Amino acid sequence: MDKKRLVVVGGGPAGMMAAGIAAQKGCAVTLLERNEKLGKKLYITGKGRCNLTNACAPEEWMDNLPRNGKFMFSAFNRFNNRQVMDFFEALGVPLKVERGNRVFPVSDKASDINRALERYLRQNGVEVLLSHRVESLEMEDECVSGVLVGGKRFPCEAVVVATGGLSYPSTGSTGDGLAWAKGLGLKTEPTYPSLIPIETREDWPAQLQGLSLRNVALTARRNKKVLYAEQGEMLFTHYGVSGPLVLSASSHIAGLALNEIELSIDLKPALTLQQLDARLVRDFEKYSNKQFVHAVKDLFPQRMVEVMVRLSGIAPQKTANQLTRAERAAFAALIKDLPLHPKALRPIEEAIITRGGISVREIDPKSMRAKRYPNLFFAGEMLDVDGYTGGFNLQIAFSTGYLAGVGAAQEMEN
Numbered sequence: 001m002d003k004k005r006l007v008v009v010g011g012g013p014a015g016m017m018a019a020g021i022a023a024q025k026g027c028a029v030t031l032l033e034r035n036e037k038l039g040k041k042l043y044i045t046g047k048g049r050c051n052l053t054n055a056c057a058p059e060e061w062m063d064n065l066p067r068n069g070k071f072m073f074s075a076f077n078r079f080n081n082r083q084v085m086d087f088f089e090a091l092g093v094p095l096k097v098e099r100g101n102r103v104f105p106v107s108d109k110a111s112d113i114n115r116a117l118e119r120y121l122r123q124n125g126v127e128v129l130l131s132h133r134v135e136s137l138e139m140e141d142e143c144v145s146g147v148l149v150g151g152k153r154f155p156c157e158a159v160v161v162a163t164g165g166l167s168y169p170s171t172g173s174t175g176d177g178l179a180w181a182k183g184l185g186l187k188t189e190p191t192y193p194s195l196i197p198i199e200t201r202e203d204w205p206a207q208l209q210g211l212s213l214r215n216v217a218l219t220a221r222r223n224k225k226v227l228y229a230e231q232g233e234m235l236f237t238h239y240g241v242s243g244p245l246v247l248s249a250s251s252h253i254a255g256l257a258l259n260e261i262e263l264s265i266d267l268k269p270a271l272t273l274q275q276l277d278a279r280l281v282r283d284f285e286k287y288s289n290k291q292f293v294h295a296v297k298d299l300f301p302q303r304m305v306e307v308m309v310r311l312s313g314i315a316p317q318k319t320a321n322q323l324t325r326a327e328r329a330a331f332a333a334l335i336k337d338l339p340l341h342p343k344a345l346r347p348i349e350e351a352i353i354t355r356g357g358i359s360v361r362e363i364d365p366k367s368m369r370a371k372r373y374p375n376l377f378f379a380g381e382m383l384d385v386d387g388y389t390g391g392f393n394l395q396i397a398f399s400t401g402y403l404a405g406v407g408a409a410q411e412m413e414n
Helices: 013-024 042-048 058-063 069-078 081-090 110-123 176-183 244-253 273-286 302-312 325-336 392-413
Strands: 005-009 028-032 095-098 102-105 127-129 136-140 143-149 152-155 158-161 188-194 198-200 212-222 225-236 240-242 261-266 338-340 342-345 353-358 376-378
Touching: 005 013, 005 143, 005 392, 013 028, 013 110, 013 158, 013 392, 042 110, 058 069, 069 392, 081 095, 081 102, 081 392, 102 110, 143 158, 158 176, 158 392, 176 188, 176 353, 188 244, 198 244, 212 244, 225 244, 240 244, 244 342, 273 325, 302 325, 325 338, 376 392
Parallel strands: 005 028, 005 158, 028 127, 158 376
Antiparallel strands: 095 102, 136 143, 143 152, 188 353, 198 240, 198 342, 212 225, 212 261, 225 240, 261 338
16 A cells, blocks of 8 residues: 655755654655755855754743744654754764854764755655745645646645745745745734844944954843843944844844834943943053043953944043043943944845744644644744744754654644
């Protein structure tokens, strides 16, 4: 008797995981990928190094999903970060854990992760068809009966759709699956770029282009209400700001009126305002006869000194021993609360991920099945759930892909 056929649409991390685990559980699986190779987006993740998950504790992991984290409980419990690490090491990819619990292959090559997934597909007999762009899903009696590619029908008993969001469209993420979901009446949340650099109204960041700051704090507020506050790294660019803190902050302000948003950088988060004032007193005594512009050289990276002096409004040639207490207090306040105002988010083509997508209310969190279609499953970035930088989004892809593959296999068996 012929095995029942599962079609997986999309050969990214979620699709490959779904195809592999379903085949491992006994299904005949065909994986259809529109590109000429699998995992095209994987090659560019983590700047080509592939930050495949995060090794933090499970309870911390959920704290790094700013939206719909509860939806991920079942998927994460079935295939968590430790299991993802074990999975790849069993496939012959040694891993390492870096700062912030970020997990990378020891080789620092995303291609090793991609090849491991391809091996997994081969080992389990998945039929992989490249350069096959699915045009539509075929439905019969409220069930998926097949998919259409170039006028050719691929019949099947179940479908997993893992076509990605809208970020990096050159890798094939052009929203096809979201359009199919809408066409089937599934509710979708508006899509926005997320984990994306921010353009600022201020032009002084351009003078610091390429300067990276570590151990600073970034706060995003809307009408004085805190939307995001975290300590870590950020980067100045020719258009504004980027880096881990900024990318995470962007996921909280996407879709909001940016003229209501203010960013604030605390350049010395380890010091209270009083401790910082005492530090300034010591520095100004040490350099009492030096000009202000030279008296603050120990406080900031060299390139930042001139910018901070100009923003302070204090005459740079004024000697340190001439500064008033009020000037010192205002300078300390600037260091603790350096304001920036977002002008725009960079284009969605530059976003690491897409915020929004298929509403999680449409999906059974225990199987990734569309609630109203018993043999249709979704996984990965198409779903309205996302995480911060640090490996959380690839973990979402692996966990939801795993659960979709298992769910599809069980549905076909039943």
